[in-house]
Amino acid sequence: MVKRTRFDDSDCPVARSVDTIGDWWSLLIVRDAFDGSRRFGEFQRGLGVAKNILTARLRALVDGGVLASVPASDGSAYREYVLTPKGEALFPVVVALRQWGEQNLFDPGEPHSELVDRRQDRPLRALEVRAADGRRLGPGDTTVHKLPEAP
Structure with a gap:
């Protein structure tokens, strides 16, 4: 498997941005978060993306500080994904x-x-x-x- 080129130490702000959110699934996840999606199932149904890809992209967006994983607002055992200030930007x-x-x-x-x-x-x-x-x-x-x- 080919290793993905990373730009997280580049001196170019565009390259660093692409490194964090340049993948199309990531941008569509962010778009859906702006539209009110919060739960894994909502993102999965709305995007039609495979669960393993969605899991990886959500994890990367959380690791990159774009989304935060928080307890579900209804008190259930589920987690929800909310935009951080970095994500809202x-x-x-x-x-x-x-x-x-x-x-x-x-x-x-x-x-x-x-x-x-x-x-x-x-x-x-x-x-x-x-x-x-x-x-x-x-x-x-x-x-x-x-x-x-x-x-």
Whole structure:
């Protein structure tokens, strides 16, 4: 079996993020957690993922601090998975992926799910990347400053 390349010690924040949540099952688990799934069976039914894969992904998300395994809210012997603050911080990432998919992966008029503001019951405004002074930024407006080599 081929060993997976790890990026947990990379100096690139994107590489470290992919190392933690870059697997599609992990992102879909996080999405479902935002939608209210908490129990193993809820994730399994909603995603249709094999139990061994779900077990491994949930464990990795707990180990990575994205989810916490807590006693069931109904007092039963079951465990539930809840988003941690680190997991909740993924909300803009999930929204960005959703909005990118809506814009690029559906034909005009093709039905799809929609994320709406609870208070106004209206779709969200498109996410934008802004400079500190409020200017809208695109890829050509930014650059990455590499860190110097460690001694």
